Amino acid sequence: MTSIESVVRAAPAELDAMRHALEIARRGPAKGPNPRVGCVLLSAAGDVLGEGWHRGAGTPHAEVAALADAAGRGTSTRGATAVVTLEPCNHTGRTGPCSEALLAAGVARVVVSVPDPNPVAAGGAQRLRSAGVEVEVGALADEGRALLGAWLPSVERGRPFVTLKLATSLDGRVAAADGSSRWITSEVSRHHAHDLRAEVDAIVVGTGTALVDDPSLTARNAAGELQRQQPLRVVVGHRDLPPHARLHGPGGELVHVRTHDPARVLTELAAREVRHVLVEGGPTLAAAFLAAGLVDEVHAYVAPVLLGAGRPAMADLGVTTIGDAVRLTTRSVIPLGPDVLVVATPDRHIDPHSTTEEH
Known part of the structure; x- marks a missing residue:
């Protein structure tokens, strides 16, 4: 009180x-x-x-x-x-x-x-x-x-609220062995994810994802048209984007934050009055935000598909034993056509500089 x-x-x-x-x-x-x-x-x-x-x-x-x-x-x-x-x-x-x-x-x-x-x-x-x-x-x-909503924890924590979005096969893959990833999840899930994009202030991806997947990072309606409000599009990393990248096309403002430090990313976005950030990938960026303890909520779109090989949803978190696993509390499970959306919050985060768990 x-x-x-x-x-x-x-x-x-x-x-x-x-x-x-x-x-x-x-x-x-x-x-x-x-x-x-x-x-x-x-x-x-x-x-x-x-x-x-x-x-x-x-x-x-x-x-x-x-x-x-x-x-x-x-x-x-x-x-x-x-x-x-x-x-x-x-x-x-x-x-x-x-x-x-x-x-x-x-x-x-x-x-x-x-x-x-x-x-x-x-x-x-x-x-x-x-x-x-x-x-x-x-x-x-x-x-x-x-x-x-996200405004309150953002102000309480002094940084944007961070939602990590994953779209995976049942065995945790975001792309097949040949690199193809369109489409693992269903159209219903993709429409839902576009509605989520429309609700946030900024979408964040790493340069690796931007170069490999060439996303537009826009929020679109069911007809494929740009929604009225578009989030800030943020690319994290040092590599330049090619001039023909789709991120240079119509949509929200494009910001390139040349760092690998998630905390610095959030500091720069807070200076732009961003309250809610959606981290969309890839696996390295997702792991970096989790390891830094900067993920507040996870939205995992899971499709009943098995790939057996291919790119995993998460890069190495430094977890070597089950006791160090990043555990989450499930807040809701929402059916989306053949898929499910699992919304969960991390119970704790990893301190990469210490063996002590931080609760």
């Missing part, structure tokens, strides 16, 4: 308003530097005075949007309760502090789902309390954290 948290005392009308705030927050962009946030303003009698959600970077925050909605309805917010999915910010960035906007509007009570983990923006609850506003934090906290 953080210093701003308290025992949650929320009325039924406030919990209903929080559920609605969570619902309207989902109308905001699912990716980008800013979180999804919703706000509902209630009168003392529990009537809705206004509502709003954050529509993306540079636009009014949810609290300000809700206050504007209330003003548009001609309703006064003095003495009102603000029900908001994320702690009101207390800093000036692209917009002003939401805590000050609520104070200026005469709000008397604020009910929050999730405290803001960003040290730059946090402090809104304390600012409001110091001004005499009653603040409750933790209402429907599990739902609030789920809404924030």
Whole structure:
């Protein structure tokens, strides 16, 4: 429990308003530097005075949007309760502090789902309390954290959230002995993977994969057309790409990070306000991110195909005994046509410079 948290005392009308705030927050962009946030303003009698959600970077925050909605309805917010999915910010960035906007509007009570983990923006609850506003934090906290998705752990860990994607045969191969890999998984799986690409801020591959597979790293719909929002395309390694590479074609911006250090890759992407990274390959890059303890989630698309030989999904992790295996906790198993998608999170990571396990 953080210093701003308290025992949650929320009325039924406030919990209903929080559920609605969570619902309207989902109308905001699912990716980008800013979180999804919703706000509902209630009168003392529990009537809705206004509502709003954050529509993306540079636009009014949810609290300000809700206050504007209330003003548009001609309703006064003095003495009102603000029900908001994320702690009101207390800093000036692209917009002003939401805590000050609520104070200026005469709000008397604020009910929050999730405290803001960003040290730059946090402090809104304390600012409001110091001004005499009653603040409750933790209402429907599990739902609030789920809404924030990759944004929340990214801010908490100070780096982009990393999803490692694998597409393998049943015996763990990503290509046959002759190097061919199209297609191991089914069309259903590939469509699902393109939807995943559309949800992330950046896709990362190594130069080896870029040179051998010549991917475009775009997010496409079922008709093969580019989706409206395209992720940043990131190539990691020192080798140059040929001018005819498909990565130079239409799609998201292409960034070449000339390093083999996964931590440096994430530092450079964090500077670009990237919150969610999808590592797509190849085996060497996947092993490097796992060995560095920088994989937060694994999406493994597994096809009922046996190759017996060919390129493995993972390069050497330095595991010499079963006790050192990288174990994961399965979060879900989703059938996709003939394939399955296994979503799992690592239980621990390997420290390549030590024999000590880090939990």
